[in-house]
Amino acid sequence: MSAYSLTDSPSIVLRQPHPLPDWNGVGRETLVNVLRRRHEQHPEKTALIEGKRSLTYAELWEQIRYQQRMLRRAGVVPGQVVAICSPNSLDMSTLFLAVMALKAVPFVVNYRIEVLGDLSQLNVVWFAVPRTSIAIRKQLASEPYMEQHPFDARFDLFRNTCPTRTTADDTALLVTSSGSSGNAKVVQLTNSGTLFNIRANVQALNLSPDDVTAIALPMGYSYGLVGQFLSHLYVGATILLLDPMFFLHQMVWLFGRHRVTTLFLVPPMVRQLNYLHDRKLLPADFSTLRFVAVGGNRIETTAIRKAMQVFGCPVIKTYGLAEAGPRVATHPVYHSADPDVESVGLPNRGVRVQIVSDEGEELLPGKIGTVRIHSPSVMMGYFNAPACPSHRPHATIMTKDVGYLDSQGRLFVLGRKGDQFQAGERTYWFREVENVLYAHFAFLKVALRHQESQIHIAAIAMKDYPVQETDVHERLREAFGPSCNRLFVFTLMRTNTLLNEK
Incomplete structure (x- = not known):
């Protein structure tokens, strides 16, 4: 039986927050x-x-x-x-x-x-x-x-x-920023900034020594290393290290045996597990899970709602980037009917998020602009790119994300700069194409890019998933009009391995 019903009150799942030390007293520790x-408080655990x-x-x-x-x-x-x-x-x-x-x-x-x-x-x-x-x-x-x-x-x-x-x-420590092109950038994170980010993350997720987390995310990236591994280590939780090559097999028998309470995924992993569940190939026991956290990239609402049924627990959307330390905002989704499910949530404690114009002026709630982040955990700079501008704790990061804040301070991310195209008389975001494809097809990952006057769409699906390219183009025509026949170029790739990177 699931530990969480989609009709339950969130108060059944949430524990009382554990007291945290003075965040401003990090100093040089x-x-x-x-x-x-x-x-030292629990050596035998x-x-x-x-x-x-x-x-x-x-x-x-x-x-x-x-x-x-x-x-x-x-x-x-x-x-x-x-x-x-x-x-x-x-x-x-x-x-x-x-x-x-x-x-x-x-x-x-x-x-x-x-x-x-x-x-x-x-x-x-x-x-x-x-x-x-x-x-x-x-x-x-x-x-x-x-x-x-x-x-x-x-x-x-x-x-x-x-x-x-x-x-x-x-x-x-150093972490890799998963850049979209060229060689990866190596980000320098500070002791004080990383401690701040961990403590804010612990509070946002309400982690405790009673938690058992299963790690399949690569710890070369900040989400797996800081967001999951070091945050659970900080509270003295138990960490189950899984082999990504055998993650799907290990889930079946390890989750129940070790009573796993928290699981961190990237969107392709969520879609992959949803797909396997639909095909009755995921007989794992998820009854002990308190939540599933999803980060690293945008995830569509249909996948979140399906995952809540698969895992029987809340899904927590997280937002951040390596350069910010990495964790920035958190949105626990307790009910599939959450009216703000598209939001990535409120900023974590001590983090300030602004929406600014091209001229750098702060915009009012509801106005669309560039996401700017103020956080004590902002990186020192790029270690392998000394010519890039350096940063210091308490500085800001101007992201390439475009979005807006609502009247409650919740952040909504629409996409990245340049992630738009014209079809007929309308301008669309790439995410609107992704939403159409994810709603109608069991793709694990969809990526769009401009190339000359066309939009190239690359999709990944499981090897046994039956899909025809003609069906994809038909759905795109229904959503974006007949002009998209010449606009979109579609490529399908297939896999049977775990997609544990965003």
């Missing part, structure tokens, strides 16, 4: 020291689970101290960047925290390393690679500027001998 002090392996919080810090000594012995010093080229795992998690404990700067890279461009120019001194990652090890070993050093039973270290620069004093 480091994230890792705050975590250590908080975990299970911290991390991966397969048949697990660590209590006491064992976690014992492993962190051991790896910290090994890092120091290998020559890693404070301020140097250590890229951890590993999928989500128990060993990657402890090494990440050990790097922080040494006051070096961890940088999780659990995606294709090629997106980082020329590694010799990346300013990363060390690359930690699992001994099982043969392809990455061969790639790094083939570079003349890399020196290989054994580290422990599970990792080797590769040292970049090219000249590198150090990070700013308060840099806690």
Whole structure:
């Protein structure tokens, strides 16, 4: 039986907020020291689970101290960047925290390393690679500027001998901003800013030590790392690390066994799970879930309503970007009839969102403009792009998102600048095309882009999903008129793997 009925009152699901420390008293304390002090309160509680392996919080810090000594012995010093080229795992998690404990700067890279461009120019001194990652090890070993050093039973270290620069004093960690083109940008987040963002996120989601979260999102991106992993670690929750390759299979038996209470997804994962549920291929027990959080990109209302039926719990829409630390706004959707379901919610505590004109003037509620974010967790700057403008905590980020605030301060995002096109006498947003396609077809992901005078639409579907391109064009004609025959170019791709990136 589900723990949440779509007709229940939200008060049945919500717990009383847990008291939070003084947010303005962060000072110069480091994230890792705050975590250590908080975990001393419950040393025997299970911290991390991966397969048949697990660590209590006491064992976690014992492993962190051991790896910290090994890092120091290998020559890693404070301020140097250590890229951890590993999928989500128990060993990657402890090494990440050990790097922080040494006051070096961890940088999780659990995606294709090629997106980082020329590694010799990346300013990363060390690359930690699992001994099982043969392809990455061969790639790094083939570079003349890399020196290989054994580290422990599970990792080797590769040292970049090219000249590198150090990070700013308060840099806690690096994350990747999932840019839309070119090489990925590497974002510097501070200790004070990241602590602020975690505490605001903990309050917005009402996380507690009683929670058990299942992680399948790549922790190389800020949503999985800060929004889920570090936020649950901060409250002393239990973290279940899942293998994305076997996530769908693991859900069936792990969720009930470990009584998972929170799950974080990106929109393609939600659509994929909705599709599998419709085909009766998702016999997992979701009865212990308190909520499912969705972020990383826009999600359509039809997918949210379906997910509430699949999981039997509220869906929490989240909004943010790596450059902002990352979490910005939160909207818990308790009922499928929520009249404001299109909103990404109210700003998190301590965050201010404005809508501004092209001239930078703040606009009144209901007026459409560019989203500007004020937050103490704003990045220090782009680590691999020093020519880009730097930022400091308490500064602002001018996004490329276009939207408006309602009279209650809730944020509605319409799209990104340039995400519009003309059909007949009307101007449409890309999201209107997405809404049509998601409403009529079980696509996992739809992406639109301008190319010359046409709009190219790329869609991804499961391999066994029956769909004809003629049906797609027919739906587009119904929605946007006969002129779209020449306007839209449609391409369909198919997959059987988990889409755990936005």
